[in-house]
Amino acid sequence: MPLLTAWIEGEPVAKARPRVTMIGGRARAYTPKKSADWEKHIRANLQCEPTDVPVALKIQFHLPIPKSYSKAKRQQAIDGLILPAKKPDIDNLIKAVMDALNDYAWLDDNQVVQVSAMKRYSESPGVWIDVLDGSP
Numbered sequence: 001m002p003l004l005t006a007w008i009e010g011e012p013v014a015k016a017r018p019r020v021t022m023i024g025g026r027a028r029a030y031t032p033k034k035s036a037d038w039e040k041h042i043r044a045n046l047q048c049e050p051t052d053v054p055v056a057l058k059i060q061f062h063l064p065i066p067k068s069y070s071k072a073k074r075q076q077a078i079d080g081l082i083l084p085a086k087k088p089d090i091d092n093l094i095k096a097v098m099d100a101l102n103d104y105a106w107l108d109d110n111q112v113v114q115v116s117a118m119k120r121y122s123e124s125p126g127v128w129i130d131v132l133d134g135s136p
Contacts, residue, residue, distance in 0.1 A: 003055065004048045004105050004131040011125040012061045013038035014092035015099060035096060042100035042127075050107050054134035056114040057101075061093050062122035077121035084119045093119070097129060105131045 016032040031039075063084045065077045076082045094117050098109045106112070113134040 002130050002132050003051055004046070004129065006046055006129045007126055008042050008045050008129065009124070009126040010038070010041060011064055012088070012093050012127050013096055014088035015095035016092075038096055039100035042097065042129075043104055046101075046104050048105055048131075050103055050105060051111075051131075052107055053111070054113045055106055055111050056132040056134040057094075057098070057112050057116070058128075058130040058132065059094060059097055059115070059117040060128040061090070061117070061119045062124060062126050062128070063119055064125045065121045065123065078123065080120055082121065084121055090117055090119055093117070093127075097127065101129075101131070 013034055016035045018029040019032055020027050020029050022028070030036075065074055069077060073082065094115060098112065102109055111134075
């Protein structure tokens with residue numbers, strides 16, 4: 001039985017590289033606004049208590065179908081015959097979800113012992129997240 005199952009509506013955003021700015025002569029790293037807003041959006045749509053057990057994470061990213069696709073190609077994308085083998089990179093999409101789930105679904109992302117993820121096209125962009133007990 002999943003510890004958490006959630007559908008988060010909205011176009012998935014990849015975790016961007018940290019940016020550095022100088023404040024008072026000191027360098028300060030921060031997460032770019034678009035990535036930070038996506039992580040906040042994920043957390044705002046979750047209702048869970050953080051677990052302290054090992055977890056397995058299953059994620060399915062639903063990306064918008066390009067507007068340039070013909071009707072036939074659009075249908076192939078909906079049917080899963082065409083997959084989004086393009087940016088955003090799946091590892092950066094995963095990183096954004098994992099960072100958002102820290103302190104929400106688990107205490108620390110070092111508890112994640114298994115990850116399964118895929119990208120697909122959809123008329124309804126968003127992400128399915130399943131957090132499962134990863135104990136042997």
